Each structure stands twice: as structure tokens, then as C-alpha cells.
Amino acid sequence: KAGVTQTPRYLIKTRGQQVTLSCSPISGHRSVSWYQQTPGQGLQFLFEYFSETQRNKGNFPGRFSGRQFSNSRSEMNVSTLELGDSALYLCASSLRDRDREPLHFGNGTRLTVT
Amino acid sequence: KNQVEQSPQSLIILEGKNCTLQCNYTVSPFSNLRWYKQDTGRGPVSLTIMTFSENTKSNGRYTATLDADTKQSSLHITASQLSDSASYICVVRGGFQKLVFGTGTRLLVSP
Numbered sequence: 001k002a003g004v005t006q007t008p009r010y011l012i013k014t015r016g017q018q019v020t021l022s023c024s025p026i027s028g029h030r031s032v033s034w035y036q037q038t039p040g041q042g043l044q045f046l047f048e049y050f051s052e053t054q055r056n057k058g059n060f061p062g063r064f065s066g067r068q069f070s071n072s073r074s075e076m077n078v079s080t081l082e083l084g085d086s087a088l089y090l091c092a093s094s095l096r097d098r099d100r101e102p103l104h105f106g107n108g109t110r111l112t113v114t
Numbered sequence: 115k116n117q118v119e120q121s122p123q124s125l126i127i128l129e130g131k132n133c134t135l136q137c138n139y140t141v142s143p144f145s146n147l148r149w150y151k152q153d154t155g156r157g158p159v160s161l162t163i164m165t166f167s168e169n170t171k172s173n174g175r176y177t178a179t180l181d182a183d184t185k186q187s188s189l190h191i192t193a194s195q196l197s198d199s200a201s202y203i204c205v206v207r208g209g210f211q212k213l214v215f216g217t218g219t220r221l222l223v224s225p
Contacts, residue, residue, distance in 0.1 A: 004157070035215075041217075042203070042215050042216065042217035042218060043158075043203065043205075043215040044215065045212065045213050045215075048211075055211070056210065056211060056212060058212075090157050090158075092157070100146060100163055100165070102148070102160035102163060103148075103158075103160060104160075105157030105158050105159070106157050107155070107156045107157045108156075108157055
């Protein structure tokens, strides 16, 4: 079974631009969540989707948005990029919207903002 | 404030030795506590998930303990191998299904 796939793997953008990251969950998984990982802050929760509905949102500005499609694939968008948005963005999927389900992470998209 | 603190920040041990990583949390209400292993350049991989009623859970050479009264957890690695070199992240799921992450312990197993 294929794991969680994130594309692209690396991305370099300029301050002020916008970026879209993509995540394909494990087949059959309907819950997708996104995280930002930086050396100083560690992993921080961005948002979570289940069956195309946003279920939870972290404490990030409105420049960060996401969506989930009917096939459970998800995209994350960051507008008006800032230098501080440079990070590893991780996507995770789980089988159901259940509390005890383990998260299956992709290997992330490393975004560098110059 | 909901927080998860891990110690030590980093650790170097010799191959074959045991080690214990600590996780203290102030997340309330508490739903479950998870340990993840993250190799360099890769996403985290789940090791264990423990609820309030579970004191110990093992996954091969990894054994996690939970003391919900003191809000402490530990991850014990037995007979360490070079492949255990990674970051270990403690995560607590609290109210409204929010996840609170620790900043991790970076473990280096030296030959």
C-alpha cells in the first residue's frame, strides 16, 4: 500500500508570492491534517479535514488555507509568503476521524522563502 | 497553557545501551499520548498511542509508560541500534481533538 505522498518535495519561493502544496493520503484514509515544522517551534498543527470539511484549525494567520477534495486528496495554500514561513510542511492521514487512530505522515515539502 | 515538554533535548549513547526519554505535559483535558520517531529528512512514524487507562505499551524494543496522575510519560529504548538515531516526539491529544507537540529529543546512537 502506498504511503502518504506530498508534492513537491522542495520549493523555493520569493517573499510576497503564494504557494500551493499537495498531499495524497493513503488509499481509504478520509482524514488529512497539515503541520508546520521548524527547528525552533517543532511541529505545529495547521488544520485538519475529514470528508472535505475542515474539522479543526490551528493558530495560524488567514494566509494559510487548505481544502480537501472528494477523493480525499488535500491542498494547502500560503499567500503573501513571509521569510518566517520557511519550514517543512508535513501532511498526515488517518483511516477515520477517530481519536485513537495513528497518524501516517508523508515526508513533507520543504519550503524556503527568500 | 497546554504544553508538552521533553527532556533531554539531545542524547548520545553507545550502541547496545538502553536509554529513557521523558515527556511532561500540562494538556487538559487529556485524551491520549503518542510517541513518534522521525528520521532525518522523513516524516514522523507512530510508535505508540496510550490512553488514560494504559500504563505501559510496547512496540518491539520501544516501551512507553504513562502516569496520568503526574502527567508524565517516558519512552524506554532497549539495546539501542544505530537505526534508532532519530528525533523522538511526544504528542498529546487534548480537548476538541487538538494535538500538542513536544519539540522532541534528538537521539544519536554511536558505534
